[in-house]
Amino acid sequence: MRIDSFDPVSRQGLSISNLFGFELILSGLLLALVVGVLVSALVRFRTRGDTPNEPRQVQGNRRLEVIWTVTPALVLAGIFVAVVQTMRSVDAAPPDAARVRVIGHQWWWEYQYPDRGVVTANELHVPTGVPLRVDLESVDVIHSFWVPQFGLMRDTIPGKLNQMALTIDRPGDYAGACTQYCGAQHAWMRQRVVAEPPDQFDAWAQQQAQPAAPSNLPGQQVFLQNTCVDCHAIRGRAPAQVGPDLTHFGSRSTIGAGVLPNTPDGSNLRSWIRDAQSIKPGVLMPTYHSLTDQDLNDLVQYLESLK
Numbered sequence: 001m002r003i004d005s006f007d008p009v010s011r012q013g014l015s016i017s018n019l020f021g022f023e024l025i026l027s028g029l030l031l032a033l034v035v036g037v038l039v040s041a042l043v044r045f046r047t048r049g050d051t052p053n054e055p056r057q058v059q060g061n062r063r064l065e066v067i068w069t070v071t072p073a074l075v076l077a078g079i080f081v082a083v084v085q086t087m088r089s090v091d092a093a094p095p096d097a098a099r100v101r102v103i104g105h106q107w108w109w110e111y112q113y114p115d116r117g118v119v120t121a122n123e124l125h126v127p128t129g130v131p132l133r134v135d136l137e138s139v140d141v142i143h144s145f146w147v148p149q150f151g152l153m154r155d156t157i158p159g160k161l162n163q164m165a166l167t168i169d170r171p172g173d174y175a176g177a178c179t180q181y182c183g184a185q186h187a188w189m190r191q192r193v194v195a196e197p198p199d200q201f202d203a204w205a206q207q208q209a210q211p212a213a214p215s216n217l218p219g220q221q222v223f224l225q226n227t228c229v230d231c232h233a234i235r236g237r238a239p240a241q242v243g244p245d246l247t248h249f250g251s252r253s254t255i256g257a258g259v260l261p262n263t264p265d266g267s268n269l270r271s272w273i274r275d276a277q278s279i280k281p282g283v284l285m286p287t288y289h290s291l292t293d294q295d296l297n298d299l300v301q302y303l304e305s306l307k
Contacts, residue, residue: 009174135163219298
């Protein structure tokens with residue numbers, strides 16, 4: 001996964017980056033002018049021996065005063081126009097933009113696609129070249145949604161809806177994180193964003209919108225007969241909405257918002273279920289020392305089968 005805030009992959013981030021580059025070059029030119037005049041004056045009018053070398057004293061110069069007043073005003077006016085234009089291009093989302101709802105939790109991310117009936121967690125899939133309207137919310141404290149290569153950031157605030165317009169132009173895997181300190185596991189509130197061509201995204205969304213496939217695995221009963229069912233949803237099996245939706249958990253690459261890779265053999269998931277507190281202290285996931293080894297293995301097998 002790439003992390004490079006100086007190489008934005010969104011059109012909005014590119015607009016911000018271009019404005020930053022313009023202001024940086026302009027500031028550099030002004031700095032060079034000021035330093036050049038200063039160095040020239042120091043060299044030209046330096047004292048040689050005991051002979052003073054003062055420049056000609058001028059008292060009042062209307063032309064010079066107009067120049068050093070009007071020029072900065074015009075420069076600032078140009079920067080103001082560029083900033084306003086950039087803000088308009090960054091914040092503008094067309095009425096038909098695809099909707100994505102981002103909800104911050106301690107300490108994981110929930111993603112909803114209202115137009116497609118998809119709910120997932122921690123791994124955000126987006127189509128390239130398609131305008132998106134991202135609605136940002138929080139259920140507990142202030143979080144901040146930041147993917148460096150998107151080139152912009154927004155807070156998720158309890159009781160307030162923030163919005164972000166995005167159009168991603170390059171496919172790839174991009175890493176992100178929460179940038180507002182939100183508690184003990186703030187550092188492990190990671191994001192993985194998969195930007196893919198629209199046809200691949202449509203196939204993913206169609207698969208994610210399906211309920212969990214019927215299963216004869218004994219782990220399904222372990223899930224339904226323990227407190228897992230009180231917090232986690234598996235569409236078609238369990239309706240709870242407290243923790244991350246697990247309907248297609250097996251298709252995700254990480255566990256606990258990035259704290260562990262979701263290994264194919266299920267070893268990390270087994271450790272997570274047994275004692276999540278030892279891996280991510282303070283997380284709301286309880287320990288399950290009461291599960292037998294067989295029940296734990298069955299539960300892991302069932303969850304990893306949810307593709």
